[in-house]
Amino acid sequence: MPPVVFEFEFTFQDGTLQRLVIEVDKGTFLQAAKASAATAPDWTRLEFHQCTHCPFNPKDKPHCPVALNLSYLASHFSNRKSFEKVSVRLKTEERWYGKSTDLQTALQSVFGLSMATSECPHFDFYRALARFHLPFATFTETSVRIFSFYLMQQFFEAWKDGSPSTTVPVDLNGLTTIHENLSKVNSGMIRRIRSIGHGDAGQNALVILDNFAALLPLEIEMGLKEIEVLFKLKKHQL
Numbered sequence: 001m002p003p004v005v006f007e008f009e010f011t012f013q014d015g016t017l018q019r020l021v022i023e024v025d026k027g028t029f030l031q032a033a034k035a036s037a038a039t040a041p042d043w044t045r046l047e048f049h050q051c052t053h054c055p056f057n058p059k060d061k062p063h064c065p066v067a068l069n070l071s072y073l074a075s076h077f078s079n080r081k082s083f084e085k086v087s088v089r090l091k092t093e094e095r096w097y098g099k100s101t102d103l104q105t106a107l108q109s110v111f112g113l114s115m116a117t118s119e120c121p122h123f124d125f126y127r128a129l130a131r132f133h134l135p136f137a138t139f140t141e142t143s144v145r146i147f148s149f150y151l152m153q154q155f156f157e158a159w160k161d162g163s164p165s166t167t168v169p170v171d172l173n174g175l176t177t178i179h180e181n182l183s184k185v186n187s188g189m190i191r192r193i194r195s196i197g198h199g200d201a202g203q204n205a206l207v208i209l210d211n212f213a214a215l216l217p218l219e220i221e222m223g224l225k226e227i228e229v230l231f232k233l234k235k236h237q238l
Contacts, residue, residue: 065119
């Protein structure tokens with residue numbers, strides 16, 4: 001089965017062109033690490049700024065799976081500044097996406113996808129969203145996607161015995177826990193990436209992701225109020 005391929009292309013104002021390819025297994029939607037354990041940089045070692053809630057043991061898994069995925073990306077931008085202007089395009093099986101923005105905003109989308117498709121169990125929920133990755137999404141767009149996928153997850157949990165249920169419990173506490181755990185991972189990744197170069201684009205992209213995760217419960221509530229208005233529009237007569 002061929003992998004799902006995400007092709008990113010960055011064009012900098014100095015004319016430099018940088019291409020990145022992320023390949024994800026279609027069955028598991030996990031990314032095969034570009035850096036092997038034998039050649040991976042030291043900052044990917046599991047015990048290097050290991051997350052406080054990490055479920056892995058260095059004896060069983062010497063390298064952090066999130067860091068392994070990010071090492072392939074971060075090495076290309078370790079000497080770039082976050083405010084540099086860049087034109088970025090993403091090609092997927094279905095369509096093209098494009099945006100002119102600063103590098104840290106562009107990398108936010110790339111890093112988010114790469115982290116979501118790692119073997120870290122704290123990103124399990126986000127793997128489903130990664131299948132329908134929407135780069136450069138706004139807070140409202142992401143809030144709608146996350147809330148919708150979370151409700152679908154609860155629906156499938158209620159239906160896991162094969163019998164359709166007429167009621168699905170809505171408990172957002174689980175969503176809050178997911179993002180508290182993500183914030184811890186993001187903080188660990190920021191500390192790791194700070195060790196690899198003078199550029200700040202990579203770590204700033206992760207700071208944005210971290211802030212996003214921290215603010216998301218509030219943003220979901222505000223976003224839902226914004227979306228609620230659309231469902232209260234005057235209905236057409238049938």
